Amino acid sequence: MSRFLPLTIHFANGRTMVVSSIADAKIALGRTWKSKDTPAYLKAARLVEDATNGICRPAIAFAAFKKAAAQQGLLEHAGPSAALSMLDGLSSLSGKGSPK
Template sequence: MGKFLPLSICFVDGRSMQVSSISEAEKALAGHWPKKEADAYREAARLLAAARDGICTPDTAFLAFEKAARQQCLLKPRKSSAGLRILDSLSAPN
């Protein structure tokens, strides 16, 4: 299991994967992205490599990956947990 909360990525070719670590994020970058030449994509690739080499913090690299995936609309929405659904129902007006 990875260090980060898992992100569900759905690639252009329809494949999907869960990403929750630096190594999984690097594998995901090899998938089918709409624009691999985009600045956010290239920055994520650079920071993930730097994190693997110990030059960059993993948190910074993973955030860059998430930003790139979000900009290219590859993130699947997260389902709220059962606990959050209960809290939402309790706080909703009658």
């Protein structure tokens, strides 16, 4: 099981990749981005490398990666999960037919 919730990244060349770990993020950073010169990208690359070397918390590096991907419009916007949709459905039923 992965450490982070999976992110789907759509690279500038049209390819996609699911990223759910620091190792995945490191691979994704090597792929085709719109710009590898932006401050967010450079910070993410540094923090992912630091996390790989054990000198940065993985959660911080993954958050920086997610921010860099979002800023470049590479991050797929996911809808609510199936579990959340089921929970919403159950909670809307709980108010119906109950005694007052």
